[in-house]
Amino acid sequence: MTSPEPGRRRPGPGEDPRPTVTPTRYRDLAAIAVVATLLGNILVQLTYSTIPALPVAAGVTLGVLAVAEFGGGIVLRRRIERRGGAEPVPPLVAARAVLLAKASSVAGAVIAGLWAGLLVHTVPRADVVVAAFRDSVTAGIGLLCALLLVGSALWLEYCCRAPDEPDDSGGAART
Numbered sequence: 001m002t003s004p005e006p007g008r009r010r011p012g013p014g015e016d017p018r019p020t021v022t023p024t025r026y027r028d029l030a031a032i033a034v035v036a037t038l039l040g041n042i043l044v045q046l047t048y049s050t051i052p053a054l055p056v057a058a059g060v061t062l063g064v065l066a067v068a069e070f071g072g073g074i075v076l077r078r079r080i081e082r083r084g085g086a087e088p089v090p091p092l093v094a095a096r097a098v099l100l101a102k103a104s105s106v107a108g109a110v111i112a113g114l115w116a117g118l119l120v121h122t123v124p125r126a127d128v129v130v131a132a133f134r135d136s137v138t139a140g141i142g143l144l145c146a147l148l149l150v151g152s153a154l155w156l157e158y159c160c161r162a163p164d165e166p167d168d169s170g171g172a173a174r175t
Contacts, residue, residue, distance in 0.1 A: 024102055024157060029109040029150060036113025037120070044121040054118075054135050059142025062111060066148035069104060069156045072097065077159035094160050101157035108149035115143035 076097055079086040118139040125132035 021098060021102075024105050024154060029105055032106060032109040033113040033116070036110045037116040038113075040114035040117025041120050042117075044118050048121060053131060054138045054142075056138050056141055059115065059138060059145045061145075062108065062142070062149045063145035065104070066108075066145060066152040069101070069149070069152040073152070073156035073159035076156070080160070081163055098157055098160045101153045101160065104153035105150050105157070108146045108153060112143055112146035112150065115139045115146055119143060 076089060076094070078084065079089045080094070082088060116139075119136060122132040122136040122139060126136045127133075
């Protein structure tokens with residue numbers, strides 16, 4: 001018989017032993033973004049003179065992913081709530097969508113932090129160095145698109161929540 005991992009207790013009678021997925025916490029994403037900003041700024045300070053010009057498409061790609069996740073969230077929510085006679089969502093599809101949402105929100109926070117680290121380095125130099133101005137514009141677009149990805153991922157995660165089931169006492173929804 002194996003003992004539970006350190007720090008974890010065994011489920012009691014009537015408790016579900018399966019792990020659960022918790023909603024993404026905003027403070028975790030903010031902490032990830034702050035650490036990525038600091039590391040990104042250090043990296044940029046050490047290597048800025050050797051990196052080539054940054055293409056605008058580098059940031060816009062995340063915007064395209066954000067639009068796709070936002071649209072996917074709308075479609076999934078409609079199907080989960082079965083509006084308009086929509087087909088139900090298989091549980092595995094919803095689980096995969098939640099996994100995509102959680103991964104995208106963390107990746108978006110990391111990339112937003114990296115773009116912010118670049119902005120911290122380039123904005124003060126934008127008046128003097130032409131390349132710094134162009135890179136500031138690219139980094140601003142990239143930061144905006146990364147934040148859109150984080151928002152869309154959180155939206156997709158929200159859309160995958162199961163609707164409240166009616167209660168046996170009069171059909172009121174559970175809280």
